[in-house]
Amino acid sequence: MSKTVIITGASKGIGAATAILFAQKGYNVVLNYNNSAAAALLLQKSLCEQGHNVIAYKANVANKLEVDLMIKEAIYRFGSVDILINNAGISRSSLFTDISEFDWDEMMNVNLKGVFNCCQAALPEMIKNKSGKIINISSMWGVTGASCEVHYSAAKAGVIGLTKALAKEVAPSGVTVNAIAPGIIDTSMNAEISVEDLADFVNDVPLGRMGTADEVAQLCFFLASDSADYITGQVIGQNGGYVI
């Protein structure tokens, strides 16, 4: 029977690339989205037309009830949840003194509580099966901190703490939990950064370029595979050597 992967925030960017890769590799894919319905449904349609098993599911990861219903739907449609990729995220750039309480709460609710909600909803099925893999997309800024992104950095550092603690707790149940901490990846998340600032940044990347969404998807695929069975609680940097 094919394994089932839930990928949050799969309407575009890293999540979409990951959905395409897992579908092409024969997984049942739950392609989660929140606002970008047109993009998500188009991607689902195109993958289904190629013969893959893909459902698109709208759920705000910050909303526990919506997440619970999404996991139930995945189990109903595909019979299990084997892999959870917590990829959904938002980024905001702001001076620390300008971050409002709303901004802070929104960041924590999507980027950190969203991971909590999805892990808590998916884990009972994984623990029951004594098998499962959770991959959380953090950020190198969660490791190093980024100026003018204190709330983003704090949420992504929280994802790393969650990953390490949960890995210890669920390892005896046969579930691994790892995080990826990407550097600058070429997606719409960076669309608001000026061409000059991006060029300056790339100049400081030892490998001399941005990463691609497909490269992050490939790392997710490895961490979800049997080859990664003995890896848990790790934070894998994927940043072209920017953070060493």
Ligand code: NAP
């Ligand atoms: P992106 O192109 O902006 O895509 C973000 C995805 O997250 C979209 O599919 C969006 O879905 C989804 N999303 C946002 N809020 C959501 C919510 N409340 N519920 C469900 N889905 C939600 O960004 P990306 O670059 O692919 O980023 C993916 C992940 O990688 C994020 O966690 C980001 O922090 C992390 N990351 C990115 C970079 C980078 O340089 N790009 C670097 C390090 C880490 P809708 O549009 O449908 O709402």
